[in-house]
Ligand SMILES: [Zn+2]
């Protein structure tokens with residue numbers, strides 16, 4: 001969770017989130033459920049592992065926190081409770097996925113993030129923590145946001 | 159490890175991917191995102207803008223589809239008085255003429271390319287009989303949705319890469335990320351220009367004959 005105290009959403013951010021929520025209700029991404037709440041600034045999203053993947057039928061929870069100037073800035077997305085065992089997901093719930101950080105674009109949405117996360121899960125070939133999990137989690141102990149991490153991203157195509 | 163300065167150092171970060179945390183799925187996510195951005199509503203006009211700094215050509219498949227539809231309807235409904243055409247060219251609006259339909263108009267037709275004011279429809283000097291008033295919906299302006307605010311586009315503004323957003327939205331995006339939200343091209347405030355798609359600039363009403371090539375919706379060219 002972010003160490004800085006969260007500011008309220010700007011009018012622009014609130015408008016856009018209302019639109020996203022409305023769109024989500026009509027057309028939710030497959031495998032995801034938005035847990036209804038009054039809090040527009042924090043979404044809790046339930047993820048179900050896709051059929052024929054290592055995470056088939058398993059349920060996980062994402063917590064999505066929106067910054068004041070969303071969508072210019074990326075939301076903070078982490079797994080809560082028991083994060084899936086995955087080579088890009090740390091045991092503290094942080095996710096190493098470039099679109100959540102450097103590669104964020106204001107044209108992306110919660111829905112497109114969810115699709116990316118599910119596809120990241122689905123493409124996994126082993127249920128394991130990242131190799132540097134312990135060191136990373138130790139570093140984040142004082143409640144650092146993953147957005148404060150300096151991430152390096154491999155290009156998986158290489 | 160130091161802090162990440164929000165996204166601005168994107169290109170450096172991406173080109174210097176070196177070690178540890180792997181990058182996955184960015185292709186998947188980008189295409190997913192494209193789907194999100196482009197196809198989130200089935201009523202939205204798809205606008206395809208060519209990459210050209212000065213001339214922006216707007217092609218609206220919906221208008222083309224409507225033209226086909228209009229043609230079909232016209233043939234069915236207005237067959238007895240096919241010498242009369244009251245046509246309106248506008249993007250995204252109803253009653254778009256097709257080239258085929260135009261050739262069926264009388265050969266005395268005149269072409270009037272004046273831009274009328276909004277409620278003036280230039281009458282046709284085609285035949286003796288008055289055409290049944292094909293009354294199109296009060297013409298709506300092009301309805302585009304901005305991928306940033308997901309709202310109806312305000313002050314349509316194109317980037318040099320041809321992506322259209324609200325002016326305030328793209329300015330905000332450039333301020334925070336210095337790149338195009340859709341294609342990630344590097345952008346500065348001078349790489350965008352306002353485009354005008356509203357009723358004030360469109361061809362209001364056209365009568366025509368066999369001599370004239372009728373503008374298809376896809377021929378409409380907007381110069382900023
Ligand atoms: Zn906008």
Ligand SMILES: [Zn+2]
Nearest residue numbers: 319321338341
């Ligand atoms: Zn672009």
